[in-house]
Amino acid sequence: MQFTLDKxxxxxxxxxxLGPRLLWPYSSVPDGEIATLAEAARMAFPEWLQ
Incomplete structure (x- = not known):
């Protein structure tokens, strides 16, 4: 799980x-969720993500 969140x-x-894809047997975050994740992170941690 740690690698998925980092990527x-x-x-x-x-x-x-890089993208969010991980090699089998690990699960990846779907590509379509990256924009949603980025927006949520910017709202929650504006000082981290510019």
């Missing part, structure tokens, strides 16, 4: 050139 947050803020 999803990196993809949401665009600070790393």
């Amino acid at each position: 999803a947050m990196a993809a949401a803020d665009g600070w790393a050139p």
